[in-house]
Amino acid sequence: MVPILLVLLLVLILFGAGFAVKVLWWIAIAVLVLWLLGFLMRGTTAAGGRGRWYRW
Helix, strand or coil, rough: CCCHHHHHHHHHHHHHHHHHHHHHHHHHHHHHHHHHHHCCCCCCCCCCCCCCCCCC
């Protein structure tokens, strides 16, 4: 009985980790798209040049 419970627990942990990794991939893609949009749509400075859209 204990080995079956251990196997089921392992399957549950691996399934949960796989789901979390999939969610993290979607978050990473969304952040990449936002970063690219911010990079392409950045404003100009008073001198007419392209300014940095980030503060750091």
